[in-house]
Amino acid sequence: GENVEQHPSTLSVQEGDSAVIKCTYSDSASNYFPWYKQELGKRPQLIIDIRSNVGEKKDQRIAVTLNKTAKHFSLHITETQPEDSAVYFCAASRNSGYALNFGKGTSLLVTP
């Protein structure tokens, strides 16, 4: 089955700096890679996703890059703000019928 590795487990940055979280996956058939933000006791919130036929996607301060050959994808947050502090999860899956497989999460702390 799919194995998703995520690094780092914790990340502390100063407000305004950039944050980068990296994930690798093992299943070459995976073609959908979402990123979720989760606050304590809440449901995961989809913040950005990318499909395997695209190398990069950007939405305001958030961007995701995918290297399908190397089987890794990354989340980039620019101009971080304290409200970006949360746990971020990457995930990977194949098409319909398969569940999302999550990384172990990155606890991001943005200090003012």
Place this chain on the structure above:
Amino acid sequence: GAVVSQHPSRVICKSGTSVKIECRSLDFQATTMFWYRQFPKQSLMLMATSNEGSKATYEQGVEKDKFLINHASLTLSTLTVTSAHPEDSSFYICSARVSGAESNEKLFFGSGTQLSVL
């Protein structure tokens, strides 16, 4: 966006009792729903895949007789934790995929249930 309602949000029960958690898709049909368990400061671990009208598929290590899943309609799946014990205390969260969707781009999460077994 699509809404998935999960109830209860929090439940405290005595050891040995059973707890039922409901997951409803409010404005779409969901042929497939997934149940996850999340221990504190850990990732979401898939417990089972639930398909409407058929038996759930459980992940390795998840006891199907302990975690009963029913998906009797296209908008409702339930997870029953039978004979709960303190080690079952966890955050349980469902997710529902829009029927006909080819990928998990149309996947929506419930709000989660925090189960505490005394």
